[in-house]
Amino acid sequence: MVSNVNDAGSRDLMGQSGQRGGQMSTRSRSATPAPSAFDPWILWVTVRRCWFWALPLGVVLAGIAAFVVIQRFVPRYRAVHLLAANEDYVVFRDVMPTIDDMSATEKALFFNSIVLDPVLADSELRKVPSLSNPESAEGSLRKNLRVTNGGTRRHLVVSYVDTDPVAAATVCNAIVDSYLRQRDTFDTTRIANLERWLDPEIRRWHQEVEDRQRSVQKLSQQMFGYAPDEKVGRLEDQGNMSLMTGLRTQISDLNVQLALDDAAKAEFDSGKGQEFVPPADEPLAVPLVLRRAPSEADIEQSIAYDPAVADLTSSISRYKAIATQMEDSDLVRIRREYYQEIQAKRDTAMAALESTRTSARERVVVKLNQRADAEFEREKVAAQEAMVSMGERLENTRDARMLVAKSKWEAGQKQKALLKQQERKEMVSRLSVLQNQYDEERARMEQFGGATAELQFAQQELDIANNVLTRLRERVAAIRTESRQDGAVRTLATAEPPKGPVETIPTKQLSMASLGAFCVPFLFGLLWELKVQRVTDSSKMETGIALAPVVGEIAKLPTSNRNGSGRRIFEESVDSLRANLFLNADTKQTRSIAVCSSMSGEGKSSVASQLALSIAKATGQTVLLIDADLRYPDQHEIFGLDMGPGLSSVLAQTSTLEAAIDTSLGGLLHVLPAGRLDRSPHRLISASSMHDLIDAALEKYSFVVLDTAPVLSASESLAVAASVDATLVCVMRDVSRMDSVSRSLRRLEAAGANIAGTVFSGVTASQYNYRYGSYHYALAGAGHE
Numbered sequence: 001m002v003s004n005v006n007d008a009g010s011r012d013l014m015g016q017s018g019q020r021g022g023q024m025s026t027r028s029r030s031a032t033p034a035p036s037a038f039d040p041w042i043l044w045v046t047v048r049r050c051w052f053w054a055l056p057l058g059v060v061l062a063g064i065a066a067f068v069v070i071q072r073f074v075p076r077y078r079a080v081h082l083l084a085a086n087e088d089y090v091v092f093r094d095v096m097p098t099i100d101d102m103s104a105t106e107k108a109l110f111f112n113s114i115v116l117d118p119v120l121a122d123s124e125l126r127k128v129p130s131l132s133n134p135e136s137a138e139g140s141l142r143k144n145l146r147v148t149n150g151g152t153r154r155h156l157v158v159s160y161v162d163t164d165p166v167a168a169a170t171v172c173n174a175i176v177d178s179y180l181r182q183r184d185t186f187d188t189t190r191i192a193n194l195e196r197w198l199d200p201e202i203r204r205w206h207q208e209v210e211d212r213q214r215s216v217q218k219l220s221q222q223m224f225g226y227a228p229d230e231k232v233g234r235l236e237d238q239g240n241m242s243l244m245t246g247l248r249t250q251i252s253d254l255n256v257q258l259a260l261d262d263a264a265k266a267e268f269d270s271g272k273g274q275e276f277v278p279p280a281d282e283p284l285a286v287p288l289v290l291r292r293a294p295s296e297a298d299i300e301q302s303i304a305y306d307p308a309v310a311d312l313t314s315s316i317s318r319y320k321a322i323a324t325q326m327e328d329s330d331l332v333r334i335r336r337e338y339y340q341e342i343q344a345k346r347d348t349a350m351a352a353l354e355s356t357r358t359s360a361r362e363r364v365v366v367k368l369n370q371r372a373d374a375e376f377e378r379e380k381v382a383a384q385e386a387m388v389s390m391g392e393r394l395e396n397t398r399d400a401r402m403l404v405a406k407s408k409w410e411a412g413q414k415q416k417a418l419l420k421q422q423e424r425k426e427m428v429s430r431l432s433v434l435q436n437q438y439d440e441e442r443a444r445m446e447q448f449g450g451a452t453a454e455l456q457f458a459q460q461e462l463d464i465a466n467n468v469l470t471r472l473r474e475r476v477a478a479i480r481t482e483s484r485q486d487g488a489v490r491t492l493a494t495a496e497p498p499k500g501p502v503e504t505i506p507t508k509q510l511s512m513a514s515l516g517a518f519c520v521p522f523l524f525g526l527l528w529e530l531k532v533q534r535v536t537d538s539s540k541m542e543t544g545i546a547l548a549p550v551v552g553e554i555a556k557l558p559t560s561n562r563n564g565s566g567r568r569i570f571e572e573s574v575d576s577l578r579a580n581l582f583l584n585a586d587t588k589q590t591r592s593i594a595v596c597s598s599m600s601g602e603g604k605s606s607v608a609s610q611l612a613l614s615i616a617k618a619t620g621q622t623v624l625l626i627d628a629d630l631r632y633p634d635q636h637e638i639f640g641l642d643m644g645p646g647l648s649s650v651l652a653q654t655s656t657l658e659a660a661i662d663t664s665l666g667g668l669l670h671v672l673p674a675g676r677l678d679r680s681p682h683r684l685i686s687a688s689s690m691h692d693l694i695d696a697a698l699e700k701y702s703f704v705v706l707d708t709a710p711v712l713s714a715s716e717s718l719a720v721a722a723s724v725d726a727t728l729v730c731v732m733r734d735v736s737r738m739d740s741v742s743r744s745l746r747r748l749e750a751a752g753a754n755i756a757g758t759v760f761s762g763v764t765a766s767q768y769n770y771r772y773g774s775y776h777y778a779l780a781g782a783g784h785e
Contacts, residue, residue, distance in 0.1 A: 079168035180491070
């Protein structure tokens, strides 16, 4: 049995609890309990209370849901078309541009209306299952179409999903054909525009060649018959003609480059062939974030906090402290063996500490590196989020993303135009310098060479014009030659009807449907528990139910007699309840106690019987236990007694109190059973009859404990509660309802009962030990624990 021992802190705490209990009778309980936050514990309460019906029902519903999913499942087939960037050329390698990254530049074009609209306009394709509904055809086409990287940057995989394998291949090939036609249109238009813009330059330089040919012919006629070659030869010997040749070549190259740039500028300014293609969804570039490696100080600090290292360090300190204490108190020579044992344990622990620190270091380094990696990832995410501006946040919608991308594209085009203008200015400036230098050399040579030099210069100018014209014509010829090849993108493998579906069994849908259906009964159980609001924690008694104080928590009574530890904890919790009552200033003079509950099954009979035993053993005086639950009495079964005349005979005045009391349990506890009921309890139990009965009992007994019927279902319990010094209201964990307890407290208060507080029963032994600790005791002669 549990000894009647309470420390000073327990007395203070219970004194405050009893003081609050004394104030219960004057405090109004009519207010509605304030709604509290969701308690996760209610999930476990729901499972524990509903599993016996929710589990089989959930299994049945899950089976039905799985059957429905399987019956409604239609296999889907994926057809795949493989594309590649065309890198082939006929003669000229770098004339036609090639696509470096197919996924980045071409993916968005597949989802553009210029590619999908021709597919949707095809009446034959509208007969396939996925496109048969006119209202959802476009959305279904975009949903079932998928464009992904083909393993390399220059390969692209286009796939389409449909319930018909032939239809999937047909639609996939139709989408690719529409894309290739649009891509060929872009390339053809670009080539035509480039030829059209080069044509004026060719005509201009052709006219320039003709003019310079006539100039050479005219000078040749004038010079016919003369051979003034000596001065020119001397100039050439001096290297001046070599300088002129070099200047002439550079001027020729610059003129060709300017002509080509003029053609490209015309293409750029016209905007033709430069359509904006919406970009594919790509993650934002994340700025470089450096990873911070763990320092040696961090490693040493973490090793010190390692549980194994800390335990060994604590053990070493403890052994050192014991050894030091023995040395200071001169106990070494008295208990030398124990002192040597402590020294050996200290040395063993110190040796183990080194190996433990080594193994702990490996674990700590791994853990710190993982933490550094996680911190590195968080910093990368933070850096990425920081770089996103208000304009880029608009990319949450497709139109906003397109607007941002188009703005960036236009800015890039403007930047390219500025760079082209700058390059052109540099070339024009360089051409001007070379032309001035060339003119100076020509003037000097004409001064010394006369008409022969003039004829020589005219011939050079003709050569320059011929060179520019030849190169422009070569450019046009190269474009026309390379334009005869296939387009920029070519097909590697067309889509064929797939042999098997994407999935033979809808595993994901089956799992989700079955799990959802399985949880439905538990959901209804949870809603019911949320509605009834069962009491799951003692704190709710003081905050949620009219501020009812908890004077004691009672551990769950074990069902098996073999569970000695559980019974000991139960008896100890009842002893604690008894101590709370009789150490409280408001209830320490209490001699009669009624134990009530809102409904049956809330542990009042167990609490009443054990409380009577606890009071008797603590005081050494005889306690009378009265079973006032005339409807469903329990006390005679708890103690294994005969029913006898009992309380009903005493109240009916067919038997005396002394004759009805059972004294077979010994001198500490006497029991007055309920007796056999032969009339309505309301006719037997009244406030006056109970007052007389209790007064008569208190003349012979120091304490009287009454087990009553549930307050809500048996109102005669109100008369019993009004006749005693103090009333305890039992609340069973996960069973009692908050509204029922609140209504019971209001009824008892209205009847004039002095409510000492509530008793929270049903607490598990492990939870009770967690809340209050477990402090064992031993009887004399039984040894020490």
